[in-house]
Amino acid sequence: MTDVGDRITGLAAALRAHGVRIGTGETVDAARAVEALGLADRERLREGLAATLLHGPGQRVLFDPVFDLYFPRGVGGPEDAPRDREALRDRLAEALAADDRAMMARLAAEAVDGLGGYGSSPGSDGWSAYQTLDRLRPQTLLARVRADVRGRDGNGGAGFADRLLDDEIRRRIEEFRRLVGAEARRRVAERRGRDEIARRGVRPTADRVDFLIANRDQLTELRRAVQPLARKLATRLAARRRRAARGTIDLRRTLRSSLSTGGVPMRPVLRRRRPVRPELVLLCDVSGSVSGFSDFTMLLVQALHDQFGKVRVFAFVNRLDEVTGLLDHGRADPDGLSARIRAEATLTGWHGSSDYGVALGEFAERYGGAVGPRTTVFVLGDARTNMSDPNLPAVRELARRARRVYWLNPEPRDRWGTGDSAAPAYAKLVEMHECRTAAQLSALIAGLLPV
Amino acid sequence: MFTSVDDVSARLAETGYLASPAVATTVFLAARLGKPLLVEGPAGVGKTELAKAVAQVADARLVRLQCYEGVDESRALYEWNHAKQLLRISAGRGESWDETRTDIFTEEFLLPRPLLTAIRGDEPTVLLIDETDKADVEMEGLLLEVLSDFQVTVPELGTVTATRRPFGVLTSNAGRELSEALRRRCLFLHIGFPEEELERRIVRLKVPGLGAALTESVVRVVGALRAMDLRKVPSVAETIDWARTLLALGAGTLDETVVRDTLGVILKHQDDIQKAAAKLDLDAL
Numbered sequence: 130m131t132d133v134g135d136r137i138t139g140l141a142a143a144l145r146a147h148g149v150r151i152g153t154g155e156t157v158d159a160a161r162a163v164e165a166l167g168l169a170d171r172e173r174l175r176e177g178l179a180a181t182l183l184h185g186p187g188q189r190v191l192f193d194p195v196f197d198l199y200f201p202r203g204v205g206g207p208e209d210a211p212r213d214r215e216a217l218r219d220r221l222a223e224a225l226a227a228d229d230r231a232m233m234a235r236l237a238a239e240a241v242d243g244l245g246g247y248g249s250s251p252g253s254d255g256w257s258a259y260q261t262l263d264r265l266r267p268q269t270l271l272a273r274v275r276a277d278v279r280g281r282d283g284n285g286g287a288g289f290a291d292r293l294l295d296d297e298i299r300r301r302i303e304e305f306r307r308l309v310g311a312e313a314r315r316r317v318a319e320r321r322g323r324d325e326i327a328r329r330g331v332r333p334t335a336d337r338v339d340f341l342i343a344n345r346d347q348l349t350e351l352r353r354a355v356q357p358l359a360r361k362l363a364t365r366l367a368a369r370r371r372r373a374a375r376g377t378i379d380l381r382r383t384l385r386s387s388l389s390t391g392g393v394p395m396r397p398v399l400r401r402r403r404p405v406r407p408e409l410v411l412l413c414d415v416s417g418s419v420s421g422f423s424d425f426t427m428l429l430v431q432a433l434h435d436q437f438g439k440v441r442v443f444a445f446v447n448r449l450d451e452v453t454g455l456l457d458h459g460r461a462d463p464d465g466l467s468a469r470i471r472a473e474a475t476l477t478g479w480h481g482s483s484d485y486g487v488a489l490g491e492f493a494e495r496y497g498g499a500v501g502p503r504t505t506v507f508v509l510g511d512a513r514t515n516m517s518d519p520n521l522p523a524v525r526e527l528a529r530r531a532r533r534v535y536w537l538n539p540e541p542r543d544r545w546g547t548g549d550s551a552a553p554a555y556a557k558l559v560e561m562h563e564c565r566t567a568a569q570l571s572a573l574i575a576g577l578l579p580v
Numbered sequence: 581m582f583t584s585v586d587d588v589s590a591r592l593a594e595t596g597y598l599a600s601p602a603v604a605t606t607v608f609l610a611a612r613l614g615k616p617l618l619v620e621g622p623a624g625v626g627k628t629e630l631a632k633a634v635a636q637v638a639d640a641r642l643v644r645l646q647c648y649e650g651v652d653e654s655r656a657l658y659e660w661n662h663a664k665q666l667l668r669i670s671a672g673r674g675e676s677w678d679e680t681r682t683d684i685f686t687e688e689f690l691l692p693r694p695l696l697t698a699i700r701g702d703e704p705t706v707l708l709i710d711e712t713d714k715a716d717v718e719m720e721g722l723l724l725e726v727l728s729d730f731q732v733t734v735p736e737l738g739t740v741t742a743t744r745r746p747f748g749v750l751t752s753n754a755g756r757e758l759s760e761a762l763r764r765r766c767l768f769l770h771i772g773f774p775e776e777e778l779e780r781r782i783v784r785l786k787v788p789g790l791g792a793a794l795t796e797s798v799v800r801v802v803g804a805l806r807a808m809d810l811r812k813v814p815s816v817a818e819t820i821d822w823a824r825t826l827l828a829l830g831a832g833t834l835d836e837t838v839v840r841d842t843l844g845v846i847l848k849h850q851d852d853i854q855k856a857a858a859k860l861d862l863d864a865l
Contacts, residue, residue, distance in 0.1 A: 150760065154764065155764070162613065165608070165612045165613070166608075173585055173601060173605045176605040176606060179602075179768075180606040180609055180610075180768055181767060184763040186754070186770040186772075289797060289801075289834035289839065292860065292861060293800050293801065293803075293860075296807065297803075297804075300807065356811065357754070360755065364755055
């Protein structure tokens with residue numbers, strides 16, 4: 130039992146390293162769950178540990194790979210695995226056609242063992258999921274599996290649902306790729322210690338990925354999170370608004386009304402709040418380096434648009450243009466957003482690199498009227514001016530006219546001011562916040578957005 | 581309450597609730613560890629149904645607290661019956677104040693609300709706190725004492741402790757992030773959309789008249805719709821609605837016309853319908 134205990138505490142520690150907050154109480158519960166469930170059924174064990182250790186649905190994507198490391202399906206490589214690529218592909222096609230999960234898992238183990246090893250044999254130095262998939266090429270099995278399934282049904286693909294077949298097979302192949310990844314991680318962990326692999330080899334959740342290094346998949350995943358996140362932020366804003374509406378005591382009117390009760394203030398009079406809907410202006414740097422960050426923020430603010438009187442969004446690289454219309458709800462195809470902005474708005478002049486000074490100057494000149502005493506301005510960008518003039522007077526003027534100006538910088542704070550970054554200079558004029566991940570962004574938005 | 585995980589799924593199935601392995605395991609653990617269950621998931625996957633099914637299986641009374649914005653102590657916990665207390669005071673004319681006071685703060689004048697009801701009862705109870713995310717943050721503080729120690733403190737009466745722990749089920753649509761303190765006291769269960777096989781069984785159970793081939797097609801199309809990037813993806817409730825619609829229409833198989841005409845049953849936004857129609861090639865003919 131001590132070994133199981135070690136595994137549970139190791140699992141909890143690895144999850145903590147990924148930012149899941151697990152207390153001792155949960156670890157004890159997890160152990161009790163293992164006791165109640167026994168070790169016979171791995172999937173039940175997985176669910177039981179997830180129920181006791183996790184607190185939210187977002188943590189599940191982290192939990193599964195870590196669980197696979199601490200409670201592996203098996204130990205070592207499969208026995209007498211055939212090293213024949215073609216035979217493996219044949220069997221894989223069959224398993225995919227039948228949607229046989231158990232078989233797919235076994236084939237993943239064999240594939241990693243046979244095709245994924247690198248280094249000096251025998252007993253290779255490591256296993257690579259990338260190499261396995263590159264040699265096995267499961268994606269090329271699509272046509273074959275499709276024919277196989279159709280042949281099996283015998284109707285030659287006449288049914289309506291048949292048109293969904295390709296997507297279904299693609300999803301199965303994706304599942305197989307995931308299995309191969311998990312298997313390779315497990316094999317490497319056997320060699321190098323699972324604590325280390327659990328910390329480094331498991332991808333963090335999308336909302337904790339750095340905007341600047343996120344890959345395409347992670348950005349897509351983030352975009353999908355926009356709507357639920359916006360809903361959450363909207364309730365948080367509504368709560369803040371409600372609290373703010375309680376208001377402070379209006380001393381003058383309280384004293385005035387106390388005269389009717391002989392100078393005793395029986396009923397405090399609260400200061401009335403003017404019902405204004407705050408206005409929002411977004412200035413987004415959409416140049417290559419920070420476009421992932423800007424896209425996400427634009428979509429998020431657009432999803433929150435009914436919280437504000439007016440939202441205007443401007444994009445720039447070294448020239449600036451209004452893109453509010455491009456973000457409209459009906460037209461919003463989030464995946465193509467950046468391409469559409471680049472195609473339909475004039476963002477670049479003579480060269481293609483970002484120039485904050487010129488863009489901010491152009492904003493002040495052309496759209497100065499968009500900013501008034503009710504407007505909160507968010508500037509999104511890394512403040513890297515490519516050695517040109519940062520145009521501080523324009524920012525000073527902006528800060529003077531707007532209600533508040535915030536600058537959200539996707540770079541880590543310790544990189545501000547290095548190289549061509551004008552961040553410290555801007556930060557002296559307006560409030561600048563580090564905003565590297567979606568989690569940080571939602572915390573900032575919940576705190577900073579005007580109510 | 582339950583002897584094993586299989587026991588849970590078998591008995592839940594008898595009541596018409598088909599549980600996925602995750603659901604069965606977590607329900608078993610909740611009963612075994614005596615901890616309340618926090619169920620999250622999209623609308624229409626059977627979170628509330630689960631509580632009802634558990635109550636039916638355990639032959640327990642279901643006490644339900646429906647949360648909404650502004651639900652408070654007097655709605656959730658208990659309230660003094662002021663009108664009755666006033667009557668009592670005016671009826672007992674000649675009494676001294678001390679006698680009256682000790683008398684009006686007794687059980688007779690207490691109006692128990694769901695949380696207190698669930699704790700005081702002697703019979704097995706399932707306490708369902710529905711849509712916890714709709715309640716205010718203050719309400720969560722109230723739940724903490726109830727859920728961790730299963731006790732309620734009424735200042736005039738003292739602390740009421742449960743003689744028999746109720747089986748607690750909290751549901752949430754994740755409209756608001758519940759506090760960490762509340763989550764810590766619960767076992768967490770996320771009910772997502774079911775696997776294809778399970779959903780087929782659910783449809784077969786709920787709409788027995790639908791043919792096997794059509795059931796399979798329905799589940800496959802719904803699965804494909806869920807993989808699309810829609811504003812509101814169809815849930816199990818919508819699958820069942822659609823199956824019922826098809827049964828009522830007497831459709832033998834799925835084809836373009838039938839799907840196009842009934843897409844409104846499963847998708848609730850015009851954008852979604854257009855997008856799905858384009859992706860499913862409904863205009864191909």
